[in-house]
Amino acid sequence: QSALTQPASVSGSPGQSITISCTGTSSDVGGYNYVSWYQQHPGKAPKLMIYDVSNRPSGVSNRFSGSKSGNTASLTISGLQAEDEADYYCSSYTSSNTYVFGTGTKVTVL
Amino acid sequence: EVQLVESGGRLVKPGGSLRLSCAASGFTFTSYNMNWVRQAPGKGLEWVSSISSSSSYIYYADSVKGRFTISRDNAKSSLYLQMNSLRAEDTAVYYCAKDLGGVWSIDSWGQGTLVTVSS
Numbered sequence: 001q002s003a004l005t006q007p008a009s010v011s012g013s014p015g016q017s018i019t020i021s022c023t024g025t026s027s028d029v030g031g032y033n034y035v036s037w038y039q040q041h042p043g044k045a046p047k048l049m050i051y052d053v054s055n056r057p058s059g060v061s062n063r064f065s066g067s068k069s070g071n072t073a074s075l076t077i078s079g080l081q082a083e084d085e086a087d088y089y090c091s092s093y094t095s096s097n098t099y100v101f102g103t104g105t106k107v108t109v110l
Numbered sequence: 111e112v113q114l115v116e117s118g119g120r121l122v123k124p125g126g127s128l129r130l131s132c133a134a135s136g137f138t139f140t141s142y143n144m145n146w147v148r149q150a151p152g153k154g155l156e157w158v159s160s161i162s163s164s165s166s167y168i169y170y171a172d173s174v175k176g177r178f179t180i181s182r183d184n185a186k187s188s189l190y191l192q193m194n195s196l197r198a199e200d201t202a203v204y205y206c207a208k209d210l211g212g213v214w215s216i217d218s219w220g221q222g223t224l225v226t227v228s229s
Contacts, residue, residue, distance in 0.1 A: 003156075032214070036215040038155070040155075045220065045221055045222060046155065046219055048215065048216065052215065089154060089155050091215075091216070093214035096169070097167070097169050098169050099147075099157040099160070099214070099216070101147075101154060101157060102154070
C-alpha cells in the first residue's frame with residue numbers, strides 16, 4: 001500500500017494553468033478509472049474536486065479538470081486564482097479493495 | 111446537507127486504547143460505505159479503514175490491521191473506530207468520511223478529531 005507519487009510543490013501565476021501528476025501502478029491508478037482529487041486548505045477538511053478520473057461534483061469550478069494515461073493521473077487547474085492555493089491529494093481505488101492517497105502537492109499562487 | 115461529526119480524540123499513552131465515534135446526518139446512512147482517514151501533523155492523508163453499508167465488507171490499512179476495528183450502528187447513524195495498542199505513529203487527526211455512492215470515491219468529510227499518542 002505505497003502512497004501514490006505526486007510532486008511536492010507546483011506554482012503558477014494568476015490566470016495561468018498548472019498540472020499536478022499522480023503516479024501509481026497497474027494495481028491502482030492504471031487498473032481502474034477510480035481516481036479522485038481533493039483540495040485541502042490549512043486546518044480544513046479535504047474537499048472532493050474530481051472523481052472517476054475526470055468528473056466534477058456539483059459546485060466545483062470547471063477550471064478544475066482531470067485525466068489519466070496509463071499509471072499516471074493528472075489534475076489541471078486553469079485560470080489559476082489566489083483561492084486555489086492549497087494542498088492537493090489524489091487517491092485511487094486499489095486491487096485490494098482499499099483506497100490509497102497520493103503524497104500531496106502544495107500549490108502556490110505567485 | 112451532509113454532516114459528519116467526530117468525537118473521542120484525546121491524549122493517550124502508548125499501548126493504550128481509544129474509541130472514536132462519528133455521528134452522521136443529512137443523508138441515508140444505511141445506503142453508504144464509510145471510512146476513516148487520518149492525517150499526521152504536517153503530513154499527508156492516509157486511508158485507515160472502510161466498512162460497507164451493511165457491515166458485510168471491512169478493510170484495513172496494513173499499518174493498523176490487527177489493532178484497529180471499524181464498526182457502525184445503522185440504527186444510530188454512527189460510525190466507530192476502536193483503536194488498541196496505540197503507538198506514537200498513530201498520532202493524527204482522524205476524519206470520518208462518506209463514500210460518494212456507486213463509485214469508489216470519498217465525497218464528504220468531517221472536521222476531524224485529534225488523537226495524540228504520547229507518554
